Amino acid sequence: xxxxxxxxxxxxxxxxxxxxxxxxxxxxxxxxxxxxxxxxxxxxxxxxxxxxxxxxxxxxxxxxxxxxxxxxxxxxxxxxxxxxxxxxxxxxxxxxxxxxxxxxxxxxxxxxxxxxxxxxxxxxxxxxxxxxxxxxxxxxxxxxxxxxxxxxxxxxxxxxxxxxxxxxxxxxxxxxxxxxxxxxxxxxxxxxxxxxxxxxxxxxxxxxxxxxxxxxxxxxxxxxxxxxxxxxxxxxxxxxxxxxxxxxxxxxxxxxxxxxxxxxxxxxxxxxxxxxxxxxxxxxxxxxxxxxxxxxxxxxxxxxxxxxxxxxxxxxxxxxxxxxxxxxxxxxxxxxxxxxxxxxxxxxxxxxxxxxxxxxxxxxxxxxxxxxxxxxxxxxxxxxxxxxxxxxxxxxxxxxxxxxxxxxxxxxxxxxxxxxxxxxxxxxxxxxxxxxxxxxxxxxxxxxxxxxxxxxxxxxxxxxxxxxxxxxxxxxxxxxxxxxxxxxxxxxxxxxxxxxxxxxxxxxxxxxxxxxxxxxxxxxxxxxxxxxxxxxxxxxxxxxxxxxxxxxxxxxxxxxxxxxxxxxxxxxxxxxxxxxxxxxxxxxxxxxxxxxxxxxxxxxxxxxxxxxxxxxxxxxxxxxxxxxxxxxxxxxxxxxxxxxxxxxxxxxxxxxxxx
Amino acid sequence: xxxxxxxxxxxxxxxxxxxxxxxxxxxxxxxxxxxxxxxxxxxxxxxxxxxxxxxxxxxxxxxxxxxxxxxxxxxxxxxxxxxxxxxxxxxxxxxxxxxxxxxxxxxxxxxxxxxxxxxxxxxxxxxxxxxxxxxxxxxxxxxxx
Numbered sequence: 001x002x003x004x005x006x007x008x009x010x011x012x013x014x015x016x017x018x019x020x021x022x023x024x025x026x027x028x029x030x031x032x033x034x035x036x037x038x039x040x041x042x043x044x045x046x047x048x049x050x051x052x053x054x055x056x057x058x059x060x061x062x063x064x065x066x067x068x069x070x071x072x073x074x075x076x077x078x079x080x081x082x083x084x085x086x087x088x089x090x091x092x093x094x095x096x097x098x099x100x101x102x103x104x105x106x107x108x109x110x111x112x113x114x115x116x117x118x119x120x121x122x123x124x125x126x127x128x129x130x131x132x133x134x135x136x137x138x139x140x141x142x143x144x145x146x147x148x149x150x151x152x153x154x155x156x157x158x159x160x161x162x163x164x165x166x167x168x169x170x171x172x173x174x175x176x177x178x179x180x181x182x183x184x185x186x187x188x189x190x191x192x193x194x195x196x197x198x199x200x201x202x203x204x205x206x207x208x209x210x211x212x213x214x215x216x217x218x219x220x221x222x223x224x225x226x227x228x229x230x231x232x233x234x235x236x237x238x239x240x241x242x243x244x245x246x247x248x249x250x251x252x253x254x255x256x257x258x259x260x261x262x263x264x265x266x267x268x269x270x271x272x273x274x275x276x277x278x279x280x281x282x283x284x285x286x287x288x289x290x291x292x293x294x295x296x297x298x299x300x301x302x303x304x305x306x307x308x309x310x311x312x313x314x315x316x317x318x319x320x321x322x323x324x325x326x327x328x329x330x331x332x333x334x335x336x337x338x339x340x341x342x343x344x345x346x347x348x349x350x351x352x353x354x355x356x357x358x359x360x361x362x363x364x365x366x367x368x369x370x371x372x373x374x375x376x377x378x379x380x381x382x383x384x385x386x387x388x389x390x391x392x393x394x395x396x397x398x399x400x401x402x403x404x405x406x407x408x409x410x411x412x413x414x415x416x417x418x419x420x421x422x423x424x425x426x427x428x429x430x431x432x433x434x435x436x437x438x439x440x441x442x443x444x445x446x447x448x449x450x451x452x453x454x455x456x457x458x459x460x461x462x463x464x465x466x467x468x469x470x471x472x473x474x475x476x477x478x479x480x481x482x483x484x485x486x487x488x489x490x491x492x493x494x495x496x497x498x499x500x501x502x503x504x505x506x507x508x509x510x511x512x513x514x515x516x517x518x519x520x521x522x523x524x525x526x527x528x529x530x531x532x533x534x535x536x537x538x539x540x541x542x543x544x545x546x547x548x549x550x551x552x553x554x555x556x557x558x559x560x561x562x563x564x565x566x567x568x569x570x571x572x573x574x575x576x577x578x579x580x581x582x583x584x585x586x587x588x589x590x591x592x593x594x595x596x597x598x599x600x601x602x603x604x605x606x607x608x609x610x611x612x613x614x615x616x617x618x619x620x621x622x623x624x625x626x627x628x629x630x631x632x633x634x635x636x637x638x639x640x641x642x643x644x645x646x647x648x649x650x651x652x653x654x655x656x657x658x659x
Numbered sequence: 660x661x662x663x664x665x666x667x668x669x670x671x672x673x674x675x676x677x678x679x680x681x682x683x684x685x686x687x688x689x690x691x692x693x694x695x696x697x698x699x700x701x702x703x704x705x706x707x708x709x710x711x712x713x714x715x716x717x718x719x720x721x722x723x724x725x726x727x728x729x730x731x732x733x734x735x736x737x738x739x740x741x742x743x744x745x746x747x748x749x750x751x752x753x754x755x756x757x758x759x760x761x762x763x764x765x766x767x768x769x770x771x772x773x774x775x776x777x778x779x780x781x782x783x784x785x786x787x788x789x790x791x792x793x794x795x796x797x798x799x800x801x802x803x804x
Binding site for chain 2: 385
């Protein structure tokens with residue numbers, strides 16, 4: 001019964017989304033306030049209905065109701081409760097439902113916080129959200145119904161793919177979708193602005209918190225996905241340039257560009273047309289990502305059982321939304337008036353450069369991701385574009401961008417003084433050079449290339465901090481005064497510094513692991529030892545163990561330092577999940593400072609040994625810690641009073657002040 | 660500089676940058692991509708030893724031989740032709756006889772494929788798409804229950 005209620009709620013939500021998509025739009029056209037006023041309540045009711053539907057599906061999973069096909073395919077009565085719940089979105093149908101749930105959540109939030117928007121803009125924004133919601137609800141109902149029943153009901157389910165039975169599934173997809181789908185808000189705002197043919201700096205101020213929030217979530221989702229792949233897949237890799245990773249990375253790159261261009265628009269009302277275009281493109285890339293992941297056109301761990309009808313359906317949605325929005329853009333963009341002028345050397349100029357690099361990088365990733373599909377369609381040849389391509393093109397584009405990052409925040413708006421800024425960055429440059437030189441001279445096996453990478457990371461971190469030092473007046477004023485001044489700074493100032501410094505932290509992790517990783521690959525018998533980067537692993541033996549829905553052979557290793565002192569132990573295992581008879585490898589990971597020791601098992605050998613693969617991964621955790629720092633930076637910006645959603649009065653005054 | 664000249668400089672600069680990026684991308688696409696072949700395609704493809712490509716097919720029944728330490732030999736087949744593969748490393752969890760597999764590497768002088776990576780299915784209901792397509796073309800594809 002709950003299941004039917006869930007299904008029915010979904011149908012109702014679809015009907016309501018159509019109302020939300022049309023009535024407010026008509027109201028805005030006719031200037032009818034009562035028609036426009038339907039937008040917010042329908043958005044909130046739609047959210048309530050989809051939530052109900054989603055809860056019904058979760059309830060079916062919790063109760064292990066195998067009469068529901070989706071539950072039967074992806075769950076098992078012995079599965080731990082956490083994975084029963086998260087398994088709800090560990091499959092195509094459920095994850096699409098989560099996608100739509102987050103979409104209507106954002107719609108409801110906009111409805112809730114947009115009381116101060118002009119009535120027509122609000123109506124149009126929510127109507128566009130309604131279109132997206134209606135399209136994806138129809139997609140679920142027509143091709144991916146999670147509530148389909150089975151008769152007779154099977155006694156036991158087929159279990160969730162063991163790779164997904166992990167806490168990562170509880171965090172990664174919701175975070176990623178909050179990011180992906182969060183960009184729908186800026187898309188809706190952009191389309192609404194184009195429908196009205198009017199846009200001003202206030203538009204950027206309304207949109208920016210949404211972009212920022214989506215971007216923080218997407219950052220977290222990508223970082224979490226990367227860490228999950230790192231520890232779960234047992235290959236010790238953290239980024240594979242897999243098409244599906246690229247699918248989430250492209251909206252992130254475009255979203256980063258959008259975040260910066262919206263800043264220019266908000267402060268200087270310049271770059272309006274470009275910002276609107278970016279807002280459309282960013283969400284288009286999110287849709288493209290959804291298509292790539294959900295249609296099965298690409299080979300990937302994310303491609304659940306595929307069905308061509310779904311791919312075609314999403315492709316149609318994709319073409320309608322992207323095509324429609326871009327046509328509207330082509331028609332109306334010329335009506336949007338250009339804004340403030342600025343010198344090439346200025347904060348705006350730096351941000352334009354940022355956008356140029358980021359959008360070019362996005363385009364390279366896009367080309368690399370779609371090229372194999374295009375070649376296959378054109379010639380029938382099957383090719384793959386992998387890490388070497390992306391490392392070369394993307395890497396070459398990122399180096400100059402990262403080099404100029406510290407300059408941006410120090411340049412004045414409108415007309416900047418490059419010489420003065422360079423002078424202030426002297427200390428940071430010194431730190432960067434010293435770090436590069438020191439890592440080249442004092443760390444073994446470091447190439448010039450890797451040392452430059454370390455220097456670049458140090459330059460990024462120190463250069464970002466320079467901004468804070470300058471604002472506090474340190475070292476000219478005493479530390480006490482400087483601290484007080486810092487405490488008085490708006491959150492956004494810390495946001496910029498942390499986000500930029502976080503990039504440096506991630507870069508340092510990437511360079512360390514790439515340049516200094518140690519890999520050992522041997523057959524071991526109990527009692528034998530293996531030295532990895534100054535640490536000695538002793539294989540203690542194998543123990544058979546039994547989990548809730550798996551059996552495993554666990555190999556235990558004790559770790560000792562070079563001086564023989566014990567550093568704890570580490571366990572890695574080969575599991576077989578009984579329901580699917582599917583084997584997996586569980587890596588053993590132990591963290592020392594920022595570095596990790598990573599042990600993965602291969603097959604047992606005939607003579608009682610086992611194949612062991614062990615890595616020393618120096619500073620590997622910095623890759624993800626850097627992303628956390630970036631997210632905290634984003635959080636600071638979001639919490640800044642000037643940006644807070646729904647506090648427009650104070651903000652309006654600010655822009656009238658000459659910059 | 661007049662405003663017009665300035666604008667021109669910006670546009671020319673931007674275009675030059677984009678052109679450079681495009682040139683880099685196409686250079687990299689030419690150099691850094693690898694083709695996918697099934698064993699039967701190899702006769703026509705004329706692959707030189709050392710040239711990297713991806714080889715896909717089914718793991719031939721009875722072909723898996725574990726040698727000293729980490730060395731493994733197996734054969735990849737599409738039921739027309741078979742290619743012998745040498746690999747040193749940990750095989751994926753789902754690597755089994757008669758299952759789809761995609762390997763990447765190159766031929767040595769004796770036309771033995773030296774693989775440096777071996778990918779198998781990610782889960783029980785999933786087959787590498789290239790392999791599935793190619794097997795369907797040859798009519799030897801069996802739907803799993």
